[in-house]
Amino acid sequence: MAELDVFDKPVALSEAWRVPKDGAVRRYFGTPANAAITLLCMIALFLIGKVAFAWLFVDAVWSGGPEACKIGEGACWPFFGDKLRFMLFGYFPYDEHWRPLSALLLFVGMCGLSMVPRMWSARLLLLWVAALVVCYLVMTGGFAGMTAVPTTKWGGLPLSFMLSFVGLTCAFPLGILLALGRTSNLPAIRVISIVFIEFMRGVPLISVLFMASVMLPLFMPGGMSVATLLRAQVAVILFAAAYVAETVRGGLQSLPSGQFEAAQAMGLHYWLMMRLVILPQAIKAMIPALVSTCINFFQDTTLVTIIGLLDFLTTVRGAMRDPNWQGIAVLEGYLFAAAVYCLFSAIMSAYSRFLERRFRAGHD
Amino acid sequence: MRARRFEAMRLIFDIRFRAWLYQVVAVLGVILTGWYLYSNVRANLQAHNIATGFDYLNRESGLLLSESVIDFQPSDTYARALVAGILNTIHVSIVSVIFATLIGTVVGVARLSKNPLLARLTMLYVEALRNAPLLLQLFLWHAVIISVLPGPRDAVELLPSVFISNSGLVIPSLQWEAGHRWMLFALAVGLILAWQVRKRLLAARVESGNQRLIWPHLLLLTFAPVLIAYLFFHPDFVFDIAEKGRFRITGGMQLKPEFTVLAFGLSTTASAFIAEIVRAGIMTIRKGQSEAAFALGLTRGQTMRLVILPQAVRVIIPPLTNTYLSLVKNSSLAIAIGFPDVVMVTNSTINMTGQGIEGIALLMLIYLSLSITISLFMNWYNAHVALKER
Numbered sequence: 001m002a003e004l005d006v007f008d009k010p011v012a013l014s015e016a017w018r019v020p021k022d023g024a025v026r027r028y029f030g031t032p033a034n035a036a037i038t039l040l041c042m043i044a045l046f047l048i049g050k051v052a053f054a055w056l057f058v059d060a061v062w063s064g065g066p067e068a069c070k071i072g073e074g075a076c077w078p079f080f081g082d083k084l085r086f087m088l089f090g091y092f093p094y095d096e097h098w099r100p101l102s103a104l105l106l107f108v109g110m111c112g113l114s115m116v117p118r119m120w121s122a123r124l125l126l127l128w129v130a131a132l133v134v135c136y137l138v139m140t141g142g143f144a145g146m147t148a149v150p151t152t153k154w155g156g157l158p159l160s161f162m163l164s165f166v167g168l169t170c171a172f173p174l175g176i177l178l179a180l181g182r183t184s185n186l187p188a189i190r191v192i193s194i195v196f197i198e199f200m201r202g203v204p205l206i207s208v209l210f211m212a213s214v215m216l217p218l219f220m221p222g223g224m225s226v227a228t229l230l231r232a233q234v235a236v237i238l239f240a241a242a243y244v245a246e247t248v249r250g251g252l253q254s255l256p257s258g259q260f261e262a263a264q265a266m267g268l269h270y271w272l273m274m275r276l277v278i279l280p281q282a283i284k285a286m287i288p289a290l291v292s293t294c295i296n297f298f299q300d301t302t303l304v305t306i307i308g309l310l311d312f313l314t315t316v317r318g319a320m321r322d323p324n325w326q327g328i329a330v331l332e333g334y335l336f337a338a339a340v341y342c343l344f345s346a347i348m349s350a351y352s353r354f355l356e357r358r359f360r361a362g363h364d
Numbered sequence: 365m366r367a368r369r370f371e372a373m374r375l376i377f378d379i380r381f382r383a384w385l386y387q388v389v390a391v392l393g394v395i396l397t398g399w400y401l402y403s404n405v406r407a408n409l410q411a412h413n414i415a416t417g418f419d420y421l422n423r424e425s426g427l428l429l430s431e432s433v434i435d436f437q438p439s440d441t442y443a444r445a446l447v448a449g450i451l452n453t454i455h456v457s458i459v460s461v462i463f464a465t466l467i468g469t470v471v472g473v474a475r476l477s478k479n480p481l482l483a484r485l486t487m488l489y490v491e492a493l494r495n496a497p498l499l500l501q502l503f504l505w506h507a508v509i510i511s512v513l514p515g516p517r518d519a520v521e522l523l524p525s526v527f528i529s530n531s532g533l534v535i536p537s538l539q540w541e542a543g544h545r546w547m548l549f550a551l552a553v554g555l556i557l558a559w560q561v562r563k564r565l566l567a568a569r570v571e572s573g574n575q576r577l578i579w580p581h582l583l584l585l586t587f588a589p590v591l592i593a594y595l596f597f598h599p600d601f602v603f604d605i606a607e608k609g610r611f612r613i614t615g616g617m618q619l620k621p622e623f624t625v626l627a628f629g630l631s632t633t634a635s636a637f638i639a640e641i642v643r644a645g646i647m648t649i650r651k652g653q654s655e656a657a658f659a660l661g662l663t664r665g666q667t668m669r670l671v672i673l674p675q676a677v678r679v680i681i682p683p684l685t686n687t688y689l690s691l692v693k694n695s696s697l698a699i700a701i702g703f704p705d706v707v708m709v710t711n712s713t714i715n716m717t718g719q720g721i722e723g724i725a726l727l728m729l730i731y732l733s734l735s736i737t738i739s740l741f742m743n744w745y746n747a748h749v750a751l752k753e754r
Binding site for chain 1: 394405478495504689699
């Protein structure tokens with residue numbers, strides 16, 4: 001469009017002192033409207049920045065207790081010194097916080113390791129199984145001098161990670177099976193898959209969690225009780241599977257039918273065709289969508305608070321409701337939780353962009 | 365012996381036999397699981413002496429709803445409470461869908477701005493809202509309203525006579541008369557008339573090739589019925605404007621903090637998703653389309669309106685439908701901040717009557733019907749704007 005402008009108007013005298021094209025100045029102040037937008041944005045940024053800076057640093061309370069914060073105008077940093085461990089680990093026995101911490105570190109370390117494409121192998125999978133078993137044992141305890149901690153005392157960041165990660169890991173194979181079922185040409189299997197997927201996608205996660213907490217005990221044979229944590233985990237898995245299935249189905253449908261025909265012409269039967277030819281391409285095509293599904297479920301684990309589990313958001317709220325700090329560090333707590341969620345989501349989406357680039361580079 | 369084994373092998377490798385086998389196994393599995401769960405439920409219900417059935421719906425509820433679209437008293441039945449909850453859900457969803465679409469479209473276009481500062485700022489808005497859990501946002505805004513904002517006495521005046529305080533949002537409202545209703549009706553009639561006439565005039569323009577303006581006719585057709593209705597009924601336009609009192613704000617339309625927070629949180633979060641959808645939709649339209657339009661002599665505005673947007677809408681509608689669906693489902697988070705939507709009513713009902721299975725079954729049925737209604741409507745609209753290949 002910029003080229004067209006040249007022919008539109010005759011060159012006037014005022015053109016002589018026009019700023020050079022494509023310079024930074026032109027992009028910010030090229031036209032009067034543009035200049036106005038830039039100015040408005042700068043004013044908004046300045047005002048927000050001023051308020052935030054004053055609240056975070058200038059007026060902030062750096063030492064003292066709840067009393068100092070009650071008087072102070074700005075952010076209350078001592079709150080974190082006092083309650084950070086509770087926010088991260090919930091009601092886990094205070095002296096044993098090293099256990100959830102080491103489980104968390106092991107988990108994050110494994111995630112970091114798995115993000116490196118060179119590490120992808122069958123051995124990594126075994127390592128993951130081992131790491132998860134170690135995490136579980138360290139959290140449960142009951143041996144080697146560690147006291148047994150029931151799952152009702154688990155909470156905070158480790159619980160949020162566990163719910164979302166284990167949920168997604170189990171939801172993936174189930175979701176792929178459902179997607180294959182939905183695109184299958186066997187009518188009975190197709191109908192079962194469609195009914196399950198559409199049902200799960202039609203209702204909110206809260207109602208599935210309610211079902212898990214209210215109805216699941218009735219579905220179990222008499223006297224058998226299931227921990228709330230496990231019930232929530234099952235609900236998250238079933239719910240996530242439906243969304244994963246729809247994403248994978250999108251990938252399956254994006255493949256040209258020639259891929260299926262060629263695989264069949266090679267003599268591959270259904271499962272080999274899917275495993276070697278179709279699914280690798282379908283999943284590669286859907287990486288951005290799958291990662292955003294993951295981010296959504298990481299955020300959706302916050303809903304388990306409604307059936308009484310202590311995920312990270314709940315323990316942060318618990319810290320804010322501590323009798324000493326009641327009503328003092330409201331904004332601090334929520335903004336801290338928001339920062340943590342944003343951080344992990346941002347890491348995941350950055351990783352998704354990296355994977356996309358990598359795979360695209362392989363194709364060109 | 366060997367021949368029989370061969371027969372059996374042939375059967376196993378027969379693709380049609382396998383298809384049947386898989387399906388029979390799957391159906392049997394579903395039926396057996398269902399039957400197992402059903403028998404467990406029956407045994408458990410008998411053991412705990414829980415009566416089943418929907419009779420509880422006709423009993424007096426004793427529920428106290430903090431707000432309701434229809435009139436609701438604690439002496440009303442559970443059924444009426446459920447209806448009130450459904451209407452609350454629909455109310456907050458409609459308000460949020462409208463605001464989310466408006467904000468989302470503006471932000472989506474702003475993200476494509478050539479001004480780098482504006483593009484970055486709107487990107488920040490989108491990323492922040494998409495990366496923080498909705499529940500956290502609702503808690504945060506609720507806390508801001510309840511514990512940061514001042515009381516009604518020192519309410520903040522956001523816009524002229526729009527007040528926000530820890531008891532909610534107050535906006536001016538029109539005092540309704542019968543005449544206003546007739547004017548609205550006349551507006552609807554005018555819009556339908558104008559739409560039909562526009563179709564005819566456009567067809568005539570294509571036929572004859574003349575360039576006579578169409579919009580003055582449409583403007584006249586739309587607003588003439590409204591004017592006639594106004595002259596006929598002569599309703600007064602009296603606005604109920606809020607005033608700060610000593611203890612509370614009187615007058616105007618008072619929105620409870622819970623409704624305000626829920627509508628605000630739902631619209632801003634959904635607006636971030638809609639912004640991305642709008643941006644992606646506009647970006648899919650190839651540059652050649654606008655270049656061709658310029659070559660034909662269309663102005664920038666005409667290009668946007670006649671060439672780019674109609675094509676972008678086709679790409680935008682399916683993901684937009686999903687965003688609307690998730691907005692309606694996300695309104696179920698109302699329970700966390702105490703807005704009496706259908707989930708909260710169901711939860712209270714289950715707690716008071718112990719009818720868990722019935723309550724949750726009804727809840728899921730309601731959401732499924734809402735989802736299906738929205739999907740059907742959007743599919744109809746999508747078919748309407750879809751590429752018609754001739």
